[in-house]
Amino acid sequence: MTTTTLAGINVELNDEGFLVDPSQWTDAMAAELARKEGIESLTERQWQVINFMRTQYLAKGTGPSVRVLGKTSGVSIKELYQLFPKGPAKTAAKIAGIPKPKGCI
Amino acid sequence: MHRIVILGGGTGGTLAANRLRKVYRPDQADITVVDQDDRHLYQPGLLFIPFGVGSTQDITRPRGEQLHPGVNYVTTAIEKVELESNTVRLVDGTNLAYDVLVVATGAVLSTNETEGLTDAGWMEKVFTFYTPKGATALARALGEFTGGRIVVNIVDMPIKCPVAPLEFCFLADSYFKKRGIRDRVELTYVTPLDGAFTKPVCSEQLGGMLADRGITLVTEFNTGSVDGAKGRLIAYDEREIPFDLAVIIPVHSGAPYVFNSEGLGDELGFIPVDEHTLQSKASPNVFALGDAAALPASKAGSVAHFEGEVLVDNIQHFLDERNLDASFDGHVNCFIESGSSKALLIDFNYETEPLTGHFPGPVGLPLMKESHLNHLGKLAFQWMYWHSLLPGRDLPFVTSHMPRAGKHFVAPVKKEHSR
Numbered sequence: 001m002t003t004t005t006l007a008g009i010n011v012e013l014n015d016e017g018f019l020v021d022p023s024q025w026t027d028a029m030a031a032e033l034a035r036k037e038g039i040e041s042l043t044e045r046q047w048q049v050i051n052f053m054r055t056q057y058l059a060k061g062t063g064p065s066v067r068v069l070g071k072t073s074g075v076s077i078k079e080l081y082q083l084f085p086k087g088p089a090k091t092a093a094k095i096a097g098i099p100k101p102k103g104c105i
Numbered sequence: 106m107h108r109i110v111i112l113g114g115g116t117g118g119t120l121a122a123n124r125l126r127k128v129y130r131p132d133q134a135d136i137t138v139v140d141q142d143d144r145h146l147y148q149p150g151l152l153f154i155p156f157g158v159g160s161t162q163d164i165t166r167p168r169g170e171q172l173h174p175g176v177n178y179v180t181t182a183i184e185k186v187e188l189e190s191n192t193v194r195l196v197d198g199t200n201l202a203y204d205v206l207v208v209a210t211g212a213v214l215s216t217n218e219t220e221g222l223t224d225a226g227w228m229e230k231v232f233t234f235y236t237p238k239g240a241t242a243l244a245r246a247l248g249e250f251t252g253g254r255i256v257v258n259i260v261d262m263p264i265k266c267p268v269a270p271l272e273f274c275f276l277a278d279s280y281f282k283k284r285g286i287r288d289r290v291e292l293t294y295v296t297p298l299d300g301a302f303t304k305p306v307c308s309e310q311l312g313g314m315l316a317d318r319g320i321t322l323v324t325e326f327n328t329g330s331v332d333g334a335k336g337r338l339i340a341y342d343e344r345e346i347p348f349d350l351a352v353i354i355p356v357h358s359g360a361p362y363v364f365n366s367e368g369l370g371d372e373l374g375f376i377p378v379d380e381h382t383l384q385s386k387a388s389p390n391v392f393a394l395g396d397a398a399a400l401p402a403s404k405a406g407s408v409a410h411f412e413g414e415v416l417v418d419n420i421q422h423f424l425d426e427r428n429l430d431a432s433f434d435g436h437v438n439c440f441i442e443s444g445s446s447k448a449l450l451i452d453f454n455y456e457t458e459p460l461t462g463h464f465p466g467p468v469g470l471p472l473m474k475e476s477h478l479n480h481l482g483k484l485a486f487q488w489m490y491w492h493s494l495l496p497g498r499d500l501p502f503v504t505s506h507m508p509r510a511g512k513h514f515v516a517p518v519k520k521e522h523s524r
Contacts, residue, residue, distance in 0.1 A: 064372075066327060066341075067218075067261050067356060071372050077329070081341040087325065102401060 006032045018094055025097030033095045046083050049075055053096045063093045063101040107134040107424055110193055110203040114140035114168040117395025117409035118209035123497035124417040126173040141182040143168050152269055154240035155247055156280045161237035171495045185365035188388045205420050208376050208393040210360035212265055218356045219260050226333020231351045252289030253349030258338055259296050260328045261356045265396055265404045270354050271311055272442040278318040279444030293321040307459040375399035381432040383416050392416055407438040410494050411505040436507040440483035448479035454507040462512040465502045
């Protein structure tokens with residue numbers, strides 16, 4: 001757990017760099033989180049995925065997996081990997097300030 | 106007279122029907138089970154078939170014979186469920202009206218979701234042991250295998266019995282050693298997860314067991330396509346893994362009719378239910394158990410068994426118009442075959458990850474440790490499955506809630522959110 005400042009707000013990040021309190025998240029914070037992931041500026045298409053993940057998280061308590069994203073976000077899995085090469089579900093969740101999608105057991 | 110309709114005559118549906126028949130006399134409830142065929146498969150048995158142990162006939166019995174004589178059994182495919190009118194429509198035109206519906210139609214393999222999987226090489230050098238046909242074809246291929254690269258790949262979670270692909274690796278290691286050609290076989294375990302298993306402590310131990318056996322572990326690999334002709338797995342991030350023989354666990358979905366049934370299932374066709382009561386989030390008179398349920402618990406027979414007790418209590422509560430209070434804790438209990446006639450046992454629930462110790466109490470089977478006793482336990486289980494579990498009897502020493510006695514609790518119990 002580390003404490004850091006993102007877009008002027010003091011926040012806690014877990015060991016993997018996910019925001020501990022998703023309610024602290026702001027649009028400005030997303031831009032800074034994206035830079036940490038090597039994305040200089042977020043495109044409209046990337047924002048579409050980030051907003052979708054956030055909406056899903058708020059509705060269901062967990063972010064969608066890549067497979068579910070591919071079926072429901074309006075962006076194909078192939079394109080999701082182009083938008084977030086390091087892994088769409090994980091990277092987009094991190095930028096969206098929500099916990100790492102649970103995956104399944 | 107209550108009308109209870111149960112969709113699916115597998116592990117969950119059968120044990121639920123038989124348990125319900127015990128609590129309701131025939132003049133109190135009419136219980137009907139629907140399934141599209143009459144072949145009840147003991148799915149854990151599929152793991153051994155590729156290694157020449159058992160055949161699909163040995164692990165298949167008629168579904169109808171596993172049901173109490175007082176349960177109606179209909180062999181027809183399901184077209185859809187209409188939640189609004191409390192009706193199940195079957196493909197032969199029959200409609201079944203219900204007061205309570207139990208969804209227990211399990212999971213199906215969606216091979217079509219992975220590009221190339223069933224194209225060139227399918228059932229020749231690309232296999233799955235998750236179907237009777239695949240397990241049998243794989244037995245032949247392994248028998249003829251004289252050396253080369255074998256990959257075992259989980260395309261994506263959730264899958265049935267998430268430990269089975271690991272067990273497959275351990276058994277393959279043991280099998281090739283016995284044949285004296287282990288040094289000519291390269292085994293690689295390829296998973297979309299960030300470790301060998303979903304639960305951290307267990308993942309570390311199982312990862313160590315792969316390493317001990319010289320099995321390469323490749324993590325966070327999201328298979329985008331399988332190229333059977335050229336023998337390679339290709340990930341969405343463009344990584345490639347070459348193979349001479351691939352054992353693929355395809356992605357799973359709920360039964361096809363779920364997608365025709367408005368409101369019943371989620372994007373993958375699994376049924377969202379309350380994780381403790383098993384009541385559908387869409388409709389209070391609908392319940393789900395086993396692999397069909399969308400729960401943060403393993404898709405495993407033991408889970409269906411533990412859920413059965415809670416489900417039957419809650420159906421009674423619902424029909425009596427009482428509050429549901431029976432509570433499922435996410436209990437999972439799995440034997441993990443580790444090769445050379447040994448096995449590990451893991452036991453966990455929503456809150457507690459697999460721990461070391463003994464099961465079900467301080468004197469019992471060793472947990473998270475390879476032992477011959479656990480292997481015997483796994484073998485004995487098939488008999489218990491047909492004779493105790495399906496008929497709806499309580500198993501000796503095995504409770505629906507996870508036992509805490511005998512487990513080594515070192516750190517405070519913490520819920521794992523990130524996996």
